Structure formats: C-alpha cells, structure tokens
Amino acid sequence: MLKLETFPIAFVLFLFVSFTLVSCGDKKEDSTTQKESVQTEQSAIESTQKTETADATAVKVDPNIPHYTKVAGISGNLSSIGSDTMNNLLTLWLEGFKKYYPNVNIQVEGKGSSTAPPALISGTAQLGPMSRDMKQEEIDAFEKKFGYKPTELRVSIDALAVYVNKDNPLKGLTLPQVDATFSKTRRGGYKTDIAKWGDLGLTGDWTNRGISLYGRNSASGTYGYFKEHALFKGDFKDQVKEQPGSASVVQGVTEDRYGIGYSGIGYRTSGVIALPLAKSENDEFHLPDYENCLNGKYPLSRFLNIYINKAPNKPLDPLLKEFLKFVLSYEGQEVVVKDGYLPLTYELVKKEIAKLE
Structure with a gap:
C-alpha cells in the first residue's frame, strides 16, 4: 500500500485528479451502457407490438367443448370461499347456472386464495377457488383430516x-x-435498483419521477404467484401499496400517472396498459394474449383453479357436480371470455371433466 506522505503534494493532487477523471469516465460508461441496453430492449418491444395483438375480443371458445345439458332434481345450496381474482368469475358462473336452476343458491366470498384450504377443511365451503396451486402444507393439512x-x-x-x-x-x-422494480432482493439478477422511470429509459418529465408500486396483500394467490415467478421468490419492497382486491390495483394505477401494478388480465380497463414481458434481456417480448399463454411464451400465464373435497370411489354431490360441469361446458367457458379471461381448450376440458367421476 502506498503512503501519501512520501510523495510531494503536487504529485498527490495529480494522482487524485487523474483517478477522479477515470472514475467518472467509468461511471459515465456504465450509465451509457445501461441506457443503450434499455433503448435496445424498447426497440425490440416495438417490433413485437407490430406483430402481436392483445385483443381479447378475438378469443373464441373451442367449438368441440360440449354444451351444457340440464338435468332433473338439482336443488340446494353451495358455498364458495377463496380467490378475490376469481370472485367476479364465480358470480357470473352462478348467474349462468341459475338460468337452468333458478332455486339453487351459491354464496360467493372472495378474500384471497389462502382462505380456500381452511374453508374446505372445515366444511364451510364446497368450492375453493384459487388463483395459484395449493401449497404442499395446505394439501397436507387437508389430507391429514380426510385421508x-x-x-x-x-x-x-x-x-x-x-x-x-x-x-x-x-x-x-x-x-x-x-x-x-418491485423487489428489494433483486434475485432476478438486474444490476441496479429501479426506483425512477428514468431507470427504465423514460425521458422528459418522466426521468426523475418516482415509480409508485401497487400490489396485493399476502392472503392473495396473485401475491404469491407474483412473488414466486416475477420476484424469483424474493421479497417485495416496503413501498408497495397493498390493495385488498385485484380491481383496486388497476384502479390505483389508473388514478396514478406514475403507478405500476400487477393484477389478472380479466381486470384490464381502458385506463391502463398491460405491458409486453420477456423472460430475460435476450428473449423476445410477448403480450399477455391467448396464444402466448397457451404456448408458454408469455412468462406470467397461469391456470385458475377450483379445489373440491371428493372422496375416492364416492359420487360427488349432484349440485356440486352439475355446477362444475357447467363451468367446464361451452357456456361456462363463454363466461370466462366474457369476464376477460382465457378459456380452456377441448383437450384440457376432457381431462378436468374426468376428475368429477
């Protein structure tokens, strides 16, 4: 290690100034490189947007999916407890189902996917909608009680x-x-924190504007899915404004010019833009449309699930079975499209229907 006292002051000042200039040059080069990288990514996205469209109205239900047929003797009550994301979807399914069975009553409560497993275990619900897969510990708790x-x-x-x-x-x-942008752990490998819109290459009035973050609370399956797949199982920033529902996230971003948030595609409105995403810097950008979700190109596509308590080798309750058959029918999947989500294919429907027997 060099000792400063052994050198003349002028020489020391020369070294200091030289080092400072080199350091500033390095920082400028790093900043320029990062800016060029962001600009390259934005050009790639513009190319993607010319060849893809996210027009949900173009989505059609597979014509091979069987139409629902009414059966005799269906009556009674059901309860659905679980996903907020699926709350409106369950309500619309119920409305469609009641056209066949006006006297049927189904109570729908959507406070988050994590509320579904306890409700199924306690028997307070027969339907457990979840916007994520059940965790192993939730499955274990169910199996411990029912075998x-x-x-x-x-x-x-x-x-x-x-x-x-x-x-x-x-x-x-x-x-x-x-x-x-959303995480304080950056397990995805991005070199620097993203806190201002200028960090993402935006200029003018946007450059120094802070990014307002909107998300869901920890009871939400959407929160869990985003944490696992978009944050690489990392931790959210403390600045994220946790919202009680999916619609609240979209509303927050609609009212906040500098906001960004995550929510299901079924909650998209004219006040927001759903961004194309790429898995990495070297991958293509893809819009959240039907084709990209089916072929796995859009990196945040998922299934929406309903969990039920079906004992092996025992028939399902007739009301529960018929409701689920309606959900998986042509008419039920039309409801999916109406609510802004994406329908199952005929091959997927066949696999799910078989689980009811």
Whole structure:
C-alpha cells in the first residue's frame, strides 16, 4: 500500500485528479451502457407490438367443448370461499347456472386464495377457488383430516399482467426489470435498483419521477404467484401499496400517472396498459394474449383453479357436480371470455371433466 506522505503534494493532487477523471469516465460508461441496453430492449418491444395483438375480443371458445345439458332434481345450496381474482368469475358462473336452476343458491366470498384450504377443511365451503396451486402444507393439512388429497380442477387460463397508466410511454419489461422494480432482493439478477422511470429509459418529465408500486396483500394467490415467478421468490419492497382486491390495483394505477401494478388480465380497463414481458434481456417480448399463454411464451400465464373435497370411489354431490360441469361446458367457458379471461381448450376440458367421476 502506498503512503501519501512520501510523495510531494503536487504529485498527490495529480494522482487524485487523474483517478477522479477515470472514475467518472467509468461511471459515465456504465450509465451509457445501461441506457443503450434499455433503448435496445424498447426497440425490440416495438417490433413485437407490430406483430402481436392483445385483443381479447378475438378469443373464441373451442367449438368441440360440449354444451351444457340440464338435468332433473338439482336443488340446494353451495358455498364458495377463496380467490378475490376469481370472485367476479364465480358470480357470473352462478348467474349462468341459475338460468337452468333458478332455486339453487351459491354464496360467493372472495378474500384471497389462502382462505380456500381452511374453508374446505372445515366444511364451510364446497368450492375453493384459487388463483395459484395449493401449497404442499395446505394439501397436507387437508389430507391429514380426510385421508386423501383435495381434487384440483383447472377452470380457466389467466395472464398475470403488469399494468402501467394509459399515459405511460414504456413499451415493456423483462422479468429481471420487473423484479428490480418491485423487489428489494433483486434475485432476478438486474444490476441496479429501479426506483425512477428514468431507470427504465423514460425521458422528459418522466426521468426523475418516482415509480409508485401497487400490489396485493399476502392472503392473495396473485401475491404469491407474483412473488414466486416475477420476484424469483424474493421479497417485495416496503413501498408497495397493498390493495385488498385485484380491481383496486388497476384502479390505483389508473388514478396514478406514475403507478405500476400487477393484477389478472380479466381486470384490464381502458385506463391502463398491460405491458409486453420477456423472460430475460435476450428473449423476445410477448403480450399477455391467448396464444402466448397457451404456448408458454408469455412468462406470467397461469391456470385458475377450483379445489373440491371428493372422496375416492364416492359420487360427488349432484349440485356440486352439475355446477362444475357447467363451468367446464361451452357456456361456462363463454363466461370466462366474457369476464376477460382465457378459456380452456377441448383437450384440457376432457381431462378436468374426468376428475368429477
């Protein structure tokens, strides 16, 4: 190690100035490189947007899916407790089902996916909608009481979208950028924290504006899915404004010009933009549309599930079975499209229907 006192003061000053200039040059080079990288990504996204469209109205239900047929002797009550994301979907399914069976009553409560397993275990609900898969500890708790596992039914496809305000010029994000925006752990590998819109390449009035973060609370399956797949199982920043429901996230971003949030594609409105996403810097950007969700190109696509308590080798309660058959029918999947989600294919429906027998 060099000792400063052995050198003339002028020489020391020369070294200091030289080192400072080199350091500043390095920082400028790093900043320029990062800016060029962001600009390259935005150009790639613009190319993607010219070839893809996220027009949900173009989605059609598979014509091979059987239509629902009314049966005799169906009556009674059911209870659904679970996902807030699926709350409106369950309500619309119920409305469609009651056209066949006006005297049937189904109570729907959506306070988060984590409320579904306890409700199924206690018997307070016969339907457990979840916007994520059941965790192993939830399955174990169910099996400990009943001696068998809960039955999972995939009932719809969802794209978990990253929304910005309609006035935001951002063209898209990579998952590492999403992680660096929402997470304090940055397990996705992005080099720096993203706190201002200028960090994502935006200029002008946007450059120094802080990013307002909107998300769900920890009881939500959407929260858990986003944490696992977009944050690489990392931790959310403390600044995230946790909302009680999916619609609240979209509303928050709609009212906040500098906001960004995550929510199901079924909650998209004209006040927000669902960004194209890429798995990494070297991958293509894809919109959250039907084709990209089916082929796995959109990185945050998922199934929406309903869990039920079906004892092996025992028939399901007729009301429960008929409701689920309606959900998996052509008419039930039309409801999925109406609510802004993505319908199952005929092949998927066949697999799920078989679980009811």
